[in-house]
Amino acid sequence: MSAAEAENRIQFIIGDVVQECAVRGNVVSTALVEFMVKAVILDPRNGFNVDRRLTKQDVDKLEELCLDKLLKKCSPTLDTIKMQLYFERNYISRREFLEVVQQDLQSKLSVVRQRITETRVKTRDQLQTVYQDLVSYILLHSGLGSTAEPWTVQEATAALQSIFPLSKLGVFMVLSKKEKEEQLEELSLTVTGIRLFNRACREGEEQLRVHHLMPAVMEDILTVTADSVENILGGTQSLSWRYTAVLEKLSNVDSAHGPDSVAGLGEVPGLDSSPGLDSMPGLDSVPGPGEVPVGLLKQALYNVRQQQHFLTLLQVKLCQQPLLDGETHIDVLKAELLSQLKQSVESKTAVPSTLPLFKNISKLWGRLRDEAELLSILNNLSINLQPFLASQAKIFSADYLDHLLGAAEVKTDEQRMNQMPDQRVDPAELKMHEWLWPSGTMDFLELPLEYKGYCGYRLAVDGLLLPGNPNIGVLKHKEKLYVFSSREAASTFAANVDNFVSEVAEKAKRSPELIQLLQLQQQLPAAGVSSEPGERLQVKSITKRDGCAQTVIHPIQTNIDKTYEWNEWELRRNALKLADLRTKATISTQTDRSHMRRDNNSQTWNMKDAACITKREGQSSMPTPQVYLAGLRGRRDAQVIKTHLTSSVTSTEQNY
Template structure:
């Protein structure tokens, strides 16, 4: 059994005693992060010793019982985004399951309805309304009227009888095409302003959502990146600014918080850009298709069904593509709303005076320069890694572009991003960036050693760096106590083999002399032992052969009179017996008469 809920309950109870409110999603997220050092199995679950549970609870309590903590706000932001992402996936999956279940129910009602053709037509309308998402429309009467009109143009009421006569499989196949044709007709009527009641302007709403989201994302990304640059300048010139001790650690926590904020914003912006790119491909094709249908309808009074119906189905498919993009955009919009709650969720320790002093000191600093040609020759000659002056287009950097060597060697407490002028290292078909030339050279000498240290690193888990370094996949899905997990058996392998079939009688193999009673067995044992005293002895000698008495041997002669068919016939006699004298005069006597017949 997964013990995460039990650990979470302990953490929440301990924090409540100290006056801190912790949400279950936050506690669950951090507890699983603390279990990252344990090795995962193929299902993503881990097993921990019972002694580790108090250690995990204490670490979680110390992390959650801090006031105005940038590190705690970072954990809250990660937990909120992760929870929102899971809620979106679960809600979409639930909606799809419920939609298909309701559609199957309505489909069965249409297929099994017989007799009343008007009810069959009504059931078909309800099925189409459900598939098009207008089953519970506000102006339901007008929506039903337009749907019935479009349906009757495809399959008149007089043709319902032939539809009912079909098999269930044929009805199902025809209905799945029918609702798309009707939906395509309604969408075309909407574009030509001849109907379209209850149909949401999904393309327009989607374009508006994308534009607004991109504006908000770009605005907050610019602000967050400028703020991170200020943190970098101050931390690199901390001595000149007088940033030491607790203030330095506080600024580091705020810097990591803003880096995580930028990472989430960047991923959301990439997703929104991808939706905008798909929308730019679907919208022209959709408009072109409607224009083509309009030209076909206006040029001829009668368009063949084989020509126009596939066009309506294609219009329906394009609209469904808009609907999927719209649902995805709503999910990203919800994530963006969650992120904006953490844009200033703590008191910022970075003061304008620190930034001004750091800027003055940074002017006098000598910026490092890199000779990419020399680096390429030196690195490629080793044969372990390969140098790349620039990152190939569309290729992601591992660890989200952060310098992993600086973190693991702990030479600099600041989490540093990679420098583009330094170039990149390709190792095992993956690209890595570094913040300095010494860090790059340290990596190429032993790349596997550095990468192994990133697996199950407890520091990354406790400081909330897993998502920032793109190591979120290391977070386990479930947590079990060591030795208590019951693993499910794999699939049973079926082996086919030849076997002889018993065609004759099967012997029972039953021992009728079996005795289970101990005293009966003892009695039989004594009986068998007593037989030894009653055995007989015999011997054969030469003289014993002459003790035979031949006179006592009897050989009776055959009797000739016993042969059949000599004395009399072999046919048996038939005897009949009856009573005489039952009728007649009073003087007659009653007697029994017996008659024998030879044949």
């Protein structure tokens, strides 16, 4: 079977699972089913061998296991995977958001812009129609009101007439298309600034607030501040710290009852020794006295930690990134806009010299509007992440967690970073590995740590997400960086790094939510399976991820002089060479290997001797003309007789 046919077959299997879930009353997405198929194949407990082709019975088993996991009513693992897919589908960075906003705005303006720049007007009614299109273009560009609101249209028309009356429209129509578009942009900015200026004048300088200048919808958006995201993040962090403290406490208890349950503290009815909810079709009861489901606690911790990472990414990567003095980007824009408006209100006059000020106000307004919309998306995304914590909240109530905690101390991640400042790895004991320290590494806190900064040793041993402390030492192994929660954990991990890394990968195969939480997509290859003998299918891993890279211009500040020479005799020899140069002459010769050599060619013709006769030389003697006139003397009436005495040519030749 070809690769295309294999891909079609696996899509057919995924379609069957999606359809069966819908029949059972649970609508799931194709992406969720595809990820779950991959997770079931990777889990070694399910007995699928990716190196052999699957039979029809194996395919039926695969579908049944996927349905069992997808139809669970209370599963922290399923909630975590859904949360990961939801965030991946809806997360957008600041740059991408601004690009989308500009594309949407230009698509809306393109129709009106084309109607304005390409219309040929011949009557006054057509001029009036174009002028109304100008007002519509300005309203769409500014976002201050809608064309369906008569008062807004009247306000924008009045502002436009103050700088561009209808009488000037004839001059505008004879401009080129490019000049029309440039003037449209300038008019839109100026009119928007004038409208904001007029509203500020009505409010007065003392009562001026940015909220008063916005429509009702924009006011609701701008009232959403970083406090809402910070409150949700604070609650999630507190819950993750409590789960970590409980699991850390239980890890110190005697593990005679198995790695996934501890006797004497509480139980979930019907829960066997297998970790998590994998053996349970559904769970509607809360834990009671008996055994503590450590596997469920770990799944709940993974669920809460994943939401914590997403909320932190939303807070830092998007518009709530703090600037100088703790201010946010939107706070700076609000302050700058208020300052510009107050400056314009003080003048109280809209003269041509204030037009640049109106343009600046309009540009600040556009940036503030974009930031407000981005802040609204951030807030909605953070709120929509809350339902994915429902399963862990239903299984483990706050009172039950307090019962498990007892007198144990709940430590924050910052406290764990600072509680062991003296426990530092001794490089002399671990000479076979390279260690990084805060004092000798630039941008130490920005290092790309493996496992999202969690202790690799605790992950491999008991699957606990315990934050590592970089001050203990960062292990560099095969271009990857690992941190640990204690010096003993670092020493043990460094003694056999490859085995511990493989063990973490095995933990991720059993708990598929760890693949994205710990960024293990590169370590876990895609699983290749077959549906029938002779056929081979492939489930592709999720390869999309956000990443960033920064190049340090000068990672090590050095000044290396390659011409430096320490040998005194070599320095003297070079000095003598330089002193002897003035008596030398430079001669250059071009050879076959000379630089920039060129070939010159010329064409010649061989000369030959030749002669030809062009004339014949000769001579002749012509007779001299002689004429004798008789009768010139004597009588007047005498007749003159003319006698020719010239000899003939024939007689002349005979004489010679």
